[in-house]
Amino acid sequence: xxxxxxxxxxxxxxxxxxxxxxxxxxxxxxxxxxxxxxxxxxxxxxxxxxxxxxxxxxxxxxxxxxxxxxxxxxxxxxxxxxxxxxxxxxxxxxxxxxxxxxxxxxxxxxxxx
Amino acid sequence: xxxxxxxxxxxxxxxxxxxxxxxxxxxxxxxxxxxxxxxxxxxxxxxxxxxxxxxxxxxxxxxxxxxxxxxxxxxxxxxxxxxxxxxxxxxxxxxxxxxxxxxxxxxxxxxxxxxxxxxxxxxxxxxxxxxxxxxxxxxxxxxxxxxxxxxxxxxxxxxxxxxxxxxxxxxxxxxxxxxxxxxxxxxxxxxxxxxxxxxxxxxxxxxxxxxxxxxxxxxxxxx
Numbered sequence: 158x159x160x161x162x163x164x165x166x167x168x169x170x171x172x173x174x175x176x177x178x179x180x181x182x183x184x185x186x187x188x189x190x191x192x193x194x195x196x197x198x199x200x201x202x203x204x205x206x207x208x209x210x211x212x213x214x215x216x217x218x219x220x221x222x223x224x225x226x227x228x229x230x231x232x233x234x235x236x237x238x239x240x241x242x243x244x245x246x247x248x249x250x251x252x253x254x255x256x257x258x259x260x261x262x263x264x265x266x267x268x269x270x
Numbered sequence: 271x272x273x274x275x276x277x278x279x280x281x282x283x284x285x286x287x288x289x290x291x292x293x294x295x296x297x298x299x300x301x302x303x304x305x306x307x308x309x310x311x312x313x314x315x316x317x318x319x320x321x322x323x324x325x326x327x328x329x330x331x332x333x334x335x336x337x338x339x340x341x342x343x344x345x346x347x348x349x350x351x352x353x354x355x356x357x358x359x360x361x362x363x364x365x366x367x368x369x370x371x372x373x374x375x376x377x378x379x380x381x382x383x384x385x386x387x388x389x390x391x392x393x394x395x396x397x398x399x400x401x402x403x404x405x406x407x408x409x410x411x412x413x414x415x416x417x418x419x420x421x422x423x424x425x426x427x428x429x430x431x432x433x434x435x436x437x438x439x440x441x442x443x444x445x446x447x448x449x450x451x452x453x454x455x456x457x458x459x460x461x462x463x464x465x466x467x468x469x470x471x472x473x474x475x476x477x478x479x480x481x482x483x484x485x486x487x488x489x490x491x492x493x
Contacts, residue, residue, distance in 0.1 A: 159362060159393040166279045174275045188279075195392065195422055242421045242455045252457035256425075262279045268272050 160196065163262070164204035170264045171214055180269035183214040187266050191259040192226050217267075226259030283397055287365035290372065290400025297377035298490060299330075300483045301385065303399055305423060306407035307416075308389030311433040313341045314466035315407060315475075316384060320348035322476050323382070327483060330380035332371045334363040334388045341386065351375050362393035365400060382483055391416065395423040402486060403428040410434045410441050414448035421455050429460040429478060436465040 171186050190196045198221045205219045226239040230246035231253040237246065244254050278284070294301050306312050316331055323329050331352040333341045342354035353371040355363065368385055377383070385401060387394040395404070406427040408416055411434055417424040424430065430452055438445065445463070452459055462478060464471035 159396055162360075162364070163279055166282065170275065170277045170279065174273055174277075178271070178273055180271075193422055193425065194396065242418065242425075244455060244457060252453075254457075264275045264277050264279060266272055266274045266276075270271070 160200045160204045161208070163196070164201065164208045167205060167219070167264055168208050168212065168214060171217070171267050172212060174264075174267055175213060175269050178269055181213060182270040183217040183267055184270060185218045185220060185268040186214070186264060187220050187222065189222050189224055189261050189263045189265050191224050191261040193256075193259040194262050196221070196223075196262075198223070222265070224258060224261055227257045228254040229257050230254050280397070283365045286369050287398045287400040290365055290369055293372060293377065294383070294400060294402075295490065297380070298487060299377055299380055299383045300479075300486045301383045301399075301401045301403075303385045303387060303394070303401035303404045304406070305387045305391075305394045305404060305427070306389060306409070307391045307412060310389070310407040310409040310412065311466050312386050312389070312407060313344055315431065315433070315464075316345055316386060317348060318466050318469070318472055319384075319476070319479070320345065320350050322472060323479075324348075327381040327480070328379060330375055330377070330383045331386060332363075332368055332375070332383065333386040334367065336360070336388060351380065357388060361388055361390050362397055363387050363399060364397040368399040382479065391420040391423050395420075395426045403482065405429040405431070407431045407433050408448065408452075410438050410443040410445075412443075414444045414451060417448070417451040417455050424452050424455045424459065427456065427459060429462065431471075431475065432461065432463045433466060435463045435470055436468045 175183050202219050209215050228239050229236050230251050232251035233249040235248040304312055320329055329350045331345050334355045334357050336357055339354040342352040345352040353374050355367050355371055404427045449461055462471050462474050
């Protein structure tokens, strides 16, 4: 259940940003979560609902934008989306690929009142 | 009103991991984050490693378990420093938990520090603790499709040890399939077949360990 710890971190980041702006209520939080993180959105919103109780984010909507795993081929230079965890270049078949995205986990922005 | 935040959710963990890393660098420790499902053989591997490294390289262990100090007790019999962290309900070790254990170890008297994570194929792969490498054990009784089911751990690991290789004939574990599944996810992963009970492959594991320790010392000298 690492979702609970992550929910706690999201809440802290959002509360801190809201405090800086003098907000009285957090309406929405936009989270960017890479596919490699393996977060389960339903579990994530459930855990967030629990940790956010009795805070100004208690009725906030947690919007989770899942980003795909992307990679760059060192041999032919192609940039591609990694499907089903196959880290092989779809153009030239090379295994010399660098992962360029998919492990992000970031609070992008918040909407406040 | 919308406010741009752009803050990494795990930045607190990553910052503490960075502090741990500085401490390891100062003490010239090679640090490995050892992960596997429960019962794959993490503690057995450490017992065998302690035996093999005795008199050559100094081993230290931080071990995480939800309850009990059994693993640390097992390792302490080999006269190597072992700190047990009982995580309560937490399913993984994070950088802060490891940081709390470090003051209880004389890092300057340790060459290789192994952080034995909580038995779990999912969460431990998410959190860096300041390690040089993540390594993992897959045992043949678990099934050869595990890399496809738990890709992040196989993706993040530099080495996969396939343990209980002596039991291979009693299972339907397909060794070739397991390796190909792991390499699909992580083409660069090193793979060593071992048996902690029979001793198979342990010399190769010790060579891997020694080579990576030497590499770390070399990198520190060149830095």
